Amino acid sequence: MAWMVAAICTVVVSAQTRVTPPRNKYTPEQDVQIGREAAAEVRQEYPIIDDRQIDGYLDELGRRLIAAAPADLKHPAFEYSFTPVNLKEINAFALPGGPMFVNRGMFMAASAEGEVVGVMAHELAHVLLRHGTANATKAQGFQLGALAGAIAGAVIGGGWGEAISQGSQFGLGTWLLKYSRDYEKQADLLGAQIMARAGYDPRDLARMFETIQKQANGTPPQWLSSHPNPGNRSRYIAEEASTFEIGPRPDSNGFASTKRRFDTLPPAKSMADMGREGGGSSGGGGAPAPVGRIGEAVPAPSRQYRTARGGQLFRVNVPSNWIAVSSNNSVKFVPQNGYGESRGQTVLTHGVELGVARASSRDLRQATGTLVQAFLQGNPEMRIAGESQATRLSNRTAIGTPLVGRSAVGGTERVAVYTTFLADGNLFYYLTVVPEREADAYEVAFNRVGQSIRLNDR
Ligand SMILES: [Zn+2]
Numbered sequence: 001m002a003w004m005v006a007a008i009c010t011v012v013v014s015a016q017t018r019v020t021p022p023r024n025k026y027t028p029e030q031d032v033q034i035g036r037e038a039a040a041e042v043r044q045e046y047p048i049i050d051d052r053q054i055d056g057y058l059d060e061l062g063r064r065l066i067a068a069a070p071a072d073l074k075h076p077a078f079e080y081s082f083t084p085v086n087l088k089e090i091n092a093f094a095l096p097g098g099p100m101f102v103n104r105g106m107f108m109a110a111s112a113e114g115e116v117v118g119v120m121a122h123e124l125a126h127v128l129l130r131h132g133t134a135n136a137t138k139a140q141g142f143q144l145g146a147l148a149g150a151i152a153g154a155v156i157g158g159g160w161g162e163a164i165s166q167g168s169q170f171g172l173g174t175w176l177l178k179y180s181r182d183y184e185k186q187a188d189l190l191g192a193q194i195m196a197r198a199g200y201d202p203r204d205l206a207r208m209f210e211t212i213q214k215q216a217n218g219t220p221p222q223w224l225s226s227h228p229n230p231g232n233r234s235r236y237i238a239e240e241a242s243t244f245e246i247g248p249r250p251d252s253n254g255f256a257s258t259k260r261r262f263d264t265l266p267p268a269k270s271m272a273d274m275g276r277e278g279g280g281s282s283g284g285g286g287a288p289a290p291v292g293r294i295g296e297a298v299p300a301p302s303r304q305y306r307t308a309r310g311g312q313l314f315r316v317n318v319p320s321n322w323i324a325v326s327s328n329n330s331v332k333f334v335p336q337n338g339y340g341e342s343r344g345q346t347v348l349t350h351g352v353e354l355g356v357a358r359a360s361s362r363d364l365r366q367a368t369g370t371l372v373q374a375f376l377q378g379n380p381e382m383r384i385a386g387e388s389q390a391t392r393l394s395n396r397t398a399i400g401t402p403l404v405g406r407s408a409v410g411g412t413e414r415v416a417v418y419t420t421f422l423a424d425g426n427l428f429y430y431l432t433v434v435p436e437r438e439a440d441a442y443e444v445a446f447n448r449v450g451q452s453i454r455l456n457d458r
Contacts (some may be wrong), residue, residue, distance in 0.1 A: 028075035035097035068198035119204030122193035290340030317452035330355025
């Protein structure tokens with residue numbers, strides 16, 4: 001009888017699930033190129049932690065996992081990196097070809113080293129199985145050059161990031177790093193195998209998923225929205241774990257000391273904080289927060305300027321006292337008390353907006369006409385105030401259209417809309433708003449902002 005049991009066990013041991021990478025029309029070198037560009041973008045937008053102890057510890061965990069990964073999936077071109085990010089959200093993500101980012105929030109939510117390692121092993125599995133470009137393979141008709149921007153846009157978040165990805169390719173970026181349930185299961189299984197070989201109990205991975213799920217409180221954390229639970233996650237991970245022996249536990253006591261090290265850093269930011277500071281995004285969903293109160297004094301535009309970036313799509317110089325407000329397809333830069341609630345509506349009384357809109361036509365005049373009509377429909381008291389004029393925007397042919405309306409702070413409001421085509425045929429617009437009586441004080445700022453816009457879509 002004892003012999004039988006042993007025999008059955010042997011069979012079970014050999015029953016480790018074989019995980020095969022999905023079809024992919026890209027080369028591993030292209031994964032690396034896409035990931036490298038997107039990572040550079042992420043590093044510019046995200047609060048990266050530069051701390052030798054934390055960097056070193058994450059790197060140590062990462063290298064241990066790579067050493068335990070199947071040789072046939074480790075493409076020589078891959079460039080692995082493990083970067084800590086000072087963000088509160090429980091999130092981690094890896095880009096094609098190797099760059100991985102781990103939020104402080106993820107680290108702090110983990111109760112043991114194995115749990116952080118579990119998430120990293122899962123992310124590494126997505127890289128090794130090349131799931132990002134496998135997703136792109138399933139999509140039709142986009143160019144390689146658009147991918148990095150699309151991915152960076154998707155990662156940077158639901159706000160301006162979405163517009164960046166849409167600017168380069170509608171709807172693409174938002175799902176490139178959004179994995180199907182099939183891919184999730186693959187990453188769980190391969191991640192569990194790598195963990196075990198590296199000396200960690202794969203059940204820690206399942207435990208971390210449960211922690212993430214519990215933190216949800218009704219709103220699913222960011223990580224879960226791009227890594228959907230295929231169902232029975234904990235069970236099949238435990239089953240997979242029982243099919244192999246766990247390797248010798250690595251000698252490490254860095255977890256507790258690294259956690260303490262995090263406590264010495266400046267407080268973690270949230271995605272929403274990043275949005276308010278500009279260049280980042282609102283971090284997804286919901287109406288952007290008002291900037292002060294409509295009707296209260298609005299400070300004059302600062303004569304100092306700062307550079308803000310819309311991901312890969314553009315950069316612009318704005319008065320240093322203007323605050324960025326991101327929404328799905330646009331970002332506004334507004335002075336204090338220039339954007340907020342007025343009689344139940346959110347209004348912009350002072351400032352600028354830059355955005356991307358679908359073009360109704362390949363003809364700039366027609367496409368602009370449609371966009372302006374859409375603005376007018378949303379603002380019944382607004383009308384066209386004169387002829388459209390040919391102008392330049394980022395060294396491209398553009399059209400400027402003057403409008404007038406009624407300002408929420410009283411009196412006439414002056415609005416101007418400038419439009420030009422993006423390389424992919426979408427419309428980019430730059431819009432200025434100011435009460436007529438203050439127009440002179442804003443003219444210099446509006447011109448300077450407009451002239452500083454640099455589109456970077458080709
Ligand atoms: Zn995943």
